Amino acid sequence: MSLIDNINKAFDHRIRLGIMSILMVNDYADFNMLKELLEVTDGNLASHTKALEKEAYIKVEKQFIGRKPNTRYAATASGKKAFEKHIEALEKLIGK
Amino acid sequence: MDSNKYLEDISEIKNMMSRSSRFISLSGLSGIMAGIYALIGAYLAHGIMTDAGRDYFSGRADVTGSDALRIDALYGIAIGVLVAAVVTGIILTIRKSRKSGEKIWDVSSKRLVLNFLIPLLAGGVFCLVLIQYGIVWLVAPATLIFYGLACVNASKYTLGDIRYMGIAFIVLGLINTQFIGYGLYFWALGFGVFHILYGAIMHFKYDKTSS
Numbered sequence: 001m002s003l004i005d006n007i008n009k010a011f012d013h014r015i016r017l018g019i020m021s022i023l024m025v026n027d028y029a030d031f032n033m034l035k036e037l038l039e040v041t042d043g044n045l046a047s048h049t050k051a052l053e054k055e056a057y058i059k060v061e062k063q064f065i066g067r068k069p070n071t072r073y074a075a076t077a078s079g080k081k082a083f084e085k086h087i088e089a090l091e092k093l094i095g096k
Numbered sequence: 097m098d099s100n101k102y103l104e105d106i107s108e109i110k111n112m113m114s115r116s117s118r119f120i121s122l123s124g125l126s127g128i129m130a131g132i133y134a135l136i137g138a139y140l141a142h143g144i145m146t147d148a149g150r151d152y153f154s155g156r157a158d159v160t161g162s163d164a165l166r167i168d169a170l171y172g173i174a175i176g177v178l179v180a181a182v183v184t185g186i187i188l189t190i191r192k193s194r195k196s197g198e199k200i201w202d203v204s205s206k207r208l209v210l211n212f213l214i215p216l217l218a219g220g221v222f223c224l225v226l227i228q229y230g231i232v233w234l235v236a237p238a239t240l241i242f243y244g245l246a247c248v249n250a251s252k253y254t255l256g257d258i259r260y261m262g263i264a265f266i267v268l269g270l271i272n273t274q275f276i277g278y279g280l281y282f283w284a285l286g287f288g289v290f291h292i293l294y295g296a297i298m299h300f301k302y303d304k305t306s307s
Contacts, residue, residue: 017105021112026203029116033203037116087109093102 006089008082010055015040015048020083023058023075030072049073057082119204119254121193123185124302127295130181131288137177138284144169145280177287204253212250215242236279240269240286255302261294 011017018038022029029037035045052058057079061072075083114120148165193200219242223235247262265286272282 014105014108017108018112021109022116025113025117029203033116036199036202037112087106090102090106094099094106 006085007093008086008089010052010057011083011086013048015044016052019045019048019052019073020057020075020079023073024080024083028061028072028074030070034073052079055079055082115198115204117204117253119198119202119208120302121189121196121198121200121205122254122258122298123188123192124295124298124300126181126185126188127291127298129184129188129295131291131293131295133177133180133184134287134291135284135289137173138280138288140173141170141280144173208250208253211253212246214246215249216246218242219246233276233279234273236282237269237272240265240272240282243286244269255298257294257298257301261290264290 011020015038019034022034022037031042031045031049034049035042038045040048049058049060053060056076058073059076061074063070063072144166190200199205219238222242223238226232226235226238244262244265244267247258247265249262251257251259251262268282268286268290272279275282
């Protein structure tokens, strides 16, 4: 099997990579936290979270804090596993 | 294949992991300043004790026993040092975070402050209890130990070096328990010298490169 096969297409983008990195080390991150850290627009971030959600790599929780709607994200177990595999593949490819 | 892109990906992953979980703009300079304030405070406190006819090197335990000793002045010095150190720390950290583009009051800094304050406030209340029961000779070691625990706890949420300072404080506090009556010297060594050392290391390791 070629090394390149372990590179996960779902993570092959700076923003999706960033979202997963943040959710690996934080139990939760809300939409605004992701937006500030990644420095992206609402629409851009929403499309990337949707893509990861479709793969079931992250889960979305919508709730209300007071009257304000709040969307927060968490990595699923399979998302974490897939991302770890992706990091391993990257490290092998750069010859670590 | 383009291995540069993979390298970039790896560094982006590392960057996002640390930026989202650790507050990295703590200023090293503020550690140095806090240490200097502490040494000035210790010098003033030592003067007040000497004025009260107390030979500090005798190692006597009854710090609050004498009428001639101006306890209110000692409290005043302690509060003055604390306020000066915290205000300087906040100002320098705001300045540094502006430079690095990190938000001063975001999830990571809130988490840092909260986790630092939990052991520290527990220690503060515990020391008040020690004073309540008149066990004043254990206050100095207790402050050092709890401050050290606070630093170790906070180290998970900022650059790791603070962990070693915390451990040094805990060891110093435990040693202090065997040298009752010399609390002021242990304080000066911990809050003064340790802070200056830590601040200088942080300053040369991180502040220099980021500016």
